[in-house]
Amino acid sequence: MRVLIVVPALNEESGLPPLLSELRAVAERDGFSAEIVVIDDASTDRTAEVAREHGARVVRLCRNLGIGGAVQTGLRLALREGFDCAVQMDVDGQHPPSELRKLVAAMQAPLAPDIVVGSRYLHGEGFQSTLPRRMGSGWLGWVLRLVTGQKTTDPTSGYRAYGRRALKLFNWSYPHDYPEPEALVLAKVAGLRVVEIPVVMKERQGGASSISIVHAPYYMLKVTAAILLAYARSWHRIEPRTL
């Protein structure tokens, strides 16, 4: 199975070297062919140079698109170059490369799903985030369940694997602001099979979350509205048989 690991990065020159070295070691140890592409979201530091020095492919965006635009760039590349699967992961240390094999193994299983989401809350192992964040995740999971009928324990997890059908869908349309929960709605409405598997996540090693305690209520409101609107919009636009 050809796997493309998509790492969106903005000013991450210090966080990239340990991640890229560990990713190489894990791919070698677990015996799967993986290419790594760093999507440099218009960084102002040496992110692109550092990524190249560590053997990764680098797509440099000439203006900042945010997490959604950066991830979609990687997924488009994976689709165009015929990869069987793309794995999205963060560079801030929350997503240990050692958990990668679980995602890839789930994609290789018989009756493989189209999207595999790594959930930190499914077995409750590893870093479990703060109480307000868990409450927020719980709320979004409830809204998603209401809309899609599927239980989701970690709707904001950015540790995910996408199969070919998911790559085709997200090449066509991918949400841009805080895209993870909304992407799950698009996938479900398009008839894709989404499964969650337990993964162990770590505490953020560097950088700060884009969602502060002040902005959290606005974020929740915005994402809830985005989920409902994505569901309503998708009725009219997605035809699963075309995927």
Next chain:
Amino acid sequence: MQQAEQYWLFAAFCCVVATLLLRLVLRERITIQSSLWVFFSLAALVVLAVVPNLTTRLAHAMGFTLPSNFFFAIATGALALLHVHTLVTLSRTEARSITLTQELGILREKLDQIESARARPAPAGTPALPPPKKADAPHERT
């Protein structure tokens, strides 16, 4: 005898705004397509301002007692429509800009790969690739 209601000063103000818009169109600061709605709205306002008692008659026909209320209701509706039109244009432009940025990034990565493959020494017996042609300097618009 009813006094004819004409608002020449307001009509002149609309003409000044239309002239400013026209200058912007001629200098290609805004496109004809995006400014058409504003021109139509201004033309309608000028007609309302200069045709005697038109505002009063239209206001009464549409159930408004005061022409000023009718005028503000129409102006608010027109501004709301113009705003929606601007939002649609902006959203479409933003979506195109995102796609172009992504395509540019992917193509640049491909180009980097090709250039680094060129820079690597070719194996013995392989014919050398011709040097890349110099591209013309792009025409820059000011």
